[in-house]
Amino acid sequence: xxxxxxxxxxxxxxxxxxxxxxxxxxxxxxxxxxxxxxxxxxxxxxxxxxxxxxxxxxxxxxxxxxxxxxxxxxxxxxxxxxxxxxxxxxxxxxxxxxxxxxxxxxxxxxxxxxxxxxxxxxxxxxxxxxxxxxxxxxxxxxxxxxxxxxxxxxxxxxxxxxxxxxxxxxxxxxxxxxxxxxxxxxxxxxxxxxxxxxxxxxxxxxxxxxxxxxxxxxxxxxxxxxxxxxxxxxxxxxxxxxxxxxxxxxxxxxxxxxxxxxxxxxxxxxxxxxxxxxxxxxxxxxxxxxxxxxxxxxxxxxxxxxxxxxxxxxxxxxxxxxxxxxxxxxxxxxxxxxxxxxxxxxxxxxxxxxxxxxxxx
Amino acid sequence: xxxxxxxxxxxxxxxxxxxxxxxxxxxxxxxxxxxxxxxxxxxxxxxxxxxxxxxxxxxxxxxxxxxxxxxxxxxxxxxxxxxxxxxxxxxxxxxxxxxxxxxxxxxxxxxxxxxxxxxxxxxxxxxxxxxxxxxxxxxxxxxxxxxxxxxxxxxxxxxxxxxxxxxxxxxxxxxxxxxxxxxxxxxxxxxxxxxxxxxxxxxxxxxxxxxxxxxxxxxxxxxxxxxxxxxxxxxxxxxxxxxxxxxxxxxxxxxxxxxxxxxxxxxxxxxxxxxxxxxxxxxxxxxxxxxxxxxxxxxxxxxxxxxxxxxxxxxxxxxxxxxxxxxxxxxxxxxxxxxxxxxxxxxxxxxxxxxxxxxxxxxxxxxxxxxxxxxxxxxxxxxxxxxxxxxxxxxxxxxxxxxxxxxxxxxxxxxxxxxxxxxxxxxxxxxxxxxxxxxxxxxxxxxxxxxxxxxxxxxxxxxxxxxxxxxxxxxxxxxxxxxxxxxxxxxxxxxx
Numbered sequence: 001x002x003x004x005x006x007x008x009x010x011x012x013x014x015x016x017x018x019x020x021x022x023x024x025x026x027x028x029x030x031x032x033x034x035x036x037x038x039x040x041x042x043x044x045x046x047x048x049x050x051x052x053x054x055x056x057x058x059x060x061x062x063x064x065x066x067x068x069x070x071x072x073x074x075x076x077x078x079x080x081x082x083x084x085x086x087x088x089x090x091x092x093x094x095x096x097x098x099x100x101x102x103x104x105x106x107x108x109x110x111x112x113x114x115x116x117x118x119x120x121x122x123x124x125x126x127x128x129x130x131x132x133x134x135x136x137x138x139x140x141x142x143x144x145x146x147x148x149x150x151x152x153x154x155x156x157x158x159x160x161x162x163x164x165x166x167x168x169x170x171x172x173x174x175x176x177x178x179x180x181x182x183x184x185x186x187x188x189x190x191x192x193x194x195x196x197x198x199x200x201x202x203x204x205x206x207x208x209x210x211x212x213x214x215x216x217x218x219x220x221x222x223x224x225x226x227x228x229x230x231x232x233x234x235x236x237x238x239x240x241x242x243x244x245x246x247x248x249x250x251x252x253x254x255x256x257x258x259x260x261x262x263x264x265x266x267x268x269x270x271x272x273x274x275x276x277x278x279x280x281x282x283x284x285x286x287x288x289x290x291x292x293x294x295x296x297x298x299x300x301x302x303x304x305x306x307x308x309x310x311x312x313x314x315x316x317x318x319x320x321x322x323x324x325x326x327x328x329x330x331x332x333x334x335x336x337x338x339x340x341x342x343x344x345x346x347x348x349x350x351x352x353x354x355x356x357x358x359x360x361x
Numbered sequence: 362x363x364x365x366x367x368x369x370x371x372x373x374x375x376x377x378x379x380x381x382x383x384x385x386x387x388x389x390x391x392x393x394x395x396x397x398x399x400x401x402x403x404x405x406x407x408x409x410x411x412x413x414x415x416x417x418x419x420x421x422x423x424x425x426x427x428x429x430x431x432x433x434x435x436x437x438x439x440x441x442x443x444x445x446x447x448x449x450x451x452x453x454x455x456x457x458x459x460x461x462x463x464x465x466x467x468x469x470x471x472x473x474x475x476x477x478x479x480x481x482x483x484x485x486x487x488x489x490x491x492x493x494x495x496x497x498x499x500x501x502x503x504x505x506x507x508x509x510x511x512x513x514x515x516x517x518x519x520x521x522x523x524x525x526x527x528x529x530x531x532x533x534x535x536x537x538x539x540x541x542x543x544x545x546x547x548x549x550x551x552x553x554x555x556x557x558x559x560x561x562x563x564x565x566x567x568x569x570x571x572x573x574x575x576x577x578x579x580x581x582x583x584x585x586x587x588x589x590x591x592x593x594x595x596x597x598x599x600x601x602x603x604x605x606x607x608x609x610x611x612x613x614x615x616x617x618x619x620x621x622x623x624x625x626x627x628x629x630x631x632x633x634x635x636x637x638x639x640x641x642x643x644x645x646x647x648x649x650x651x652x653x654x655x656x657x658x659x660x661x662x663x664x665x666x667x668x669x670x671x672x673x674x675x676x677x678x679x680x681x682x683x684x685x686x687x688x689x690x691x692x693x694x695x696x697x698x699x700x701x702x703x704x705x706x707x708x709x710x711x712x713x714x715x716x717x718x719x720x721x722x723x724x725x726x727x728x729x730x731x732x733x734x735x736x737x738x739x740x741x742x743x744x745x746x747x748x749x750x751x752x753x754x755x756x757x758x759x760x761x762x763x764x765x766x767x768x769x770x771x772x773x774x775x776x777x778x779x780x781x782x783x784x785x786x787x788x789x790x791x792x793x794x795x796x797x798x799x800x801x802x803x804x805x806x807x808x809x810x811x812x813x814x815x816x817x818x819x820x821x822x823x824x825x826x827x828x829x830x831x832x833x834x835x836x837x838x839x840x841x842x843x844x845x846x847x848x849x850x851x852x853x854x855x856x857x
Contacts, residue, residue, distance in 0.1 A: 098406050198509075201503040201506045205502035206502060253616040286620070313558070314589065
């Protein structure tokens with residue numbers, strides 16, 4: 001969906017308010033544009049940005065270096081497996097979608113819509129149906145808010161990563177920070193999972209692989225909110241671009257643990273605004289993922305979803321319902337244990353993968 | 362989020378009430394709901410299909426139970442079958458005759474293997490075994506450290522010659538561990554392996570190599586209870602890849618319905634040995650098939666109601682009551698007996714809560730006063746036998762005496778008698794074939810409770826049927842009516 005992110009970096013730690021305002025004004029324009037092409041254009045020709053900055057106070061220009069940094073490309077690749085081992089049969093579609101974890105309602109809805117679309121277009125061949133289904137899914141899955149919020153200029157961007165146990169939070173953070181480092185961002189990681197044995201060490205390993213700074217608890221079982229606070233503090237004092245905070249895995253029905261997330265949020269917000277709250281969901285999860293997302297959205301104001309482990313046999317159909325029912329955009333996907341095995345969620349690539357002709361692996 | 366199966370089934374129940382035998386269409390209707398419930402509980406589609414097929418066959422051939430209505434009966438069959446699959450061959454962990462017993466853990470990433478290794482070690486230690494933990498997950502960053510920390514917490518040594526993080530050969534580590542365990546006389550060796558995907562051929566080969574190197578007595582497949590449809594593929598891959606001798610379900614303390622348990626048990630045919638229910642190292646217990654069956658169906662309450670109804674309802678008794686009702690000989694004594702039968706089934710709140718369609722009335726249920734029944738009992742116990750059989754003799758002086766004897770007030774005694782008269786009248790109507798008109802009673806409840814039409818009841822009586830149904834329903838209604846102290850006619854559910 002988008003392959004570029006821009007970074008707004010200041011040479012001076014303190015900016016004049018006017019300029020900040022201008023940057024803020026410029027930001028929605030960038031955000032709204034959903035197409036990669038549009039964004040590419042912007043990256044190649046950053047004129048409008050510069051002009052705006054110049055308008056009010058041209059004198060300020062040299063003091064503020066607004067950089068746009070291209071981040072390396074990532075794509076789903078062949079991470080998603082096809083739904084179909086043979087030609088599409090409209091009557092079997094519902095079952096096939098259920099098997100892919102779309103859920104009973106969504107499966108029925110999609111297969112009905114495809115039938116209607118096929119009737120309308122007079123499509124009946126396997127190739128035509130695959131194309132129709134791909135278009136239908138792409139259309140349904142495409143959203144304007146699927147991009148990571150890393151361009152509003154309010155440095156440091158703070159990302160809070162939440163999810164149930166074993167979903168892949170720490171691994172996701174490792175991958176994400178490597179990617180940001182590759183784009184020459186300064187990354188600070190916060191190990192606020194002070195509960196699970198060796199979780200801090202696990203993040204530390206990723207931090208050294210990704211060449212990021214790490215803030216960990218000073219003693220075992222320290223309040224995670226205080227670790228989060230210190231993480232932001234370090235990010236501010238070292239003028240880092242981004243702070244990513246890892247939290248302990250928690251099951252959504254554990255009220256006390258869920259409340260703790262609110263506390264972590266408040267601790268962060270004392271010093272900086274939160275750019276993203278990413279909920280990590282394991283693609284192998286079934287319908288319970290909906291309950292997870294709902295509960296986390298309530299307490300932690302989730303802004304986006306990361307689907308992990310899409311490289312397995314699981315199709316991750318639940319992401320469809322997550323977007324439709326809970327109105328939460330899927331932003332990233334994880335497709336392996338390697339440090340580069342992740343991608344931005346692209347509805348088109350995902351849909352393409354699902355309807356592809358089967359290559360048995 | 363999802364309508365609960367009990368509520369959905371209550372609609373089906375309504376349509377089925379009063380039928381004496383299950384027709385294919387009845388069964389299909391109920392099965393459709395059950396199919397959906399199973400799918401929403403994440404039971405894999407192919408397992409659902411196979412399962413519902415089996416249920417259908419059994420339901421068609423089954424004899425009609427006397428205490429249950431047809432839909433309840435289907436549910437009963439489903440529950441039995443679920444339990445059979447989940448716990449058909451329940452067994453304990455098998456220990457080798459020549460120690461050490463080797464237990465190998467395998468599963469997907471993030472299913473909870475390392476945490477489980479710690480819990481298992483603790484549990485074994487408490488049973489006077491001398492376990493040794495082996496850190497053979499050299500893949501995930503700091504999995505080795507995690508195991509060492511856990512080992513220290515539970516006081517079990519950890520064999521970890523390699524630091525992990527992608528360095529070292531897990532097959533060699535496992536092999537050395539066994540030699541070490543033999544030498545040092547550990548009785549059980551728990552090998553924690555890296556999480557792997559079933560499609561990752563290289564990693565599956567590694568798992569086989571570990572297996573061949575350690576020759577485990579148990580290969581425990583660790584499964585996240587939140588697993589979705591993919592459970593079938595995963596279970597197949599591990600079963601065919603390394604072989605599975607037992608299953609452990611993790612994260613059961615979450616609110617997932619855990620349909621994966623059914624999928625995995627069906628595919629591997631291996632018994633589920635343990636369930637892991639929390640992050641604490643004690644949150645580990647043997648697996649209970651019946652609890653899991655209820656959880657998957659999300660209708661444990663109905664199932665237990667059905668079971669309770671079957672256990673505690675005395676058929677002879679109900680036949681006698683039905684006859685009395687028809688002859689208009691229903692007395693306070695009978696009223697008391699009915700109430701005691703209901704009491705035998707469990708607390709009133711529990712019973713009411715079990716009925717489908719009652720969900721939305723939870724609040725009223727909470728206000729329901731259990732002591733009401735006790736008070737009513739006290740009042741009736743304070744009456745003489747004559748008064749119980751012929752309430753007409755109850756004059757002011759007698760009522761005053763009863764009130765004093767039971768520690769209640771005359772008003773309460775009056776209210777009870779009024780309610781009894783109403784109930785008796787209602788039963789007479791029912792017995793004669795009419796529909797009772799109970800103020801405040803909830804239609805859904807009556808449907809769910811197995812309410813059957815009056816006409817059928819007479820038929821049954823003529824045939825001398827022992828059906829517990831009508832009387833049971835009457836008893837329930839009476840009970841409900843009983844509880845409604847504050848007043849009949851208010852129009853609220855249960856007259857509360």
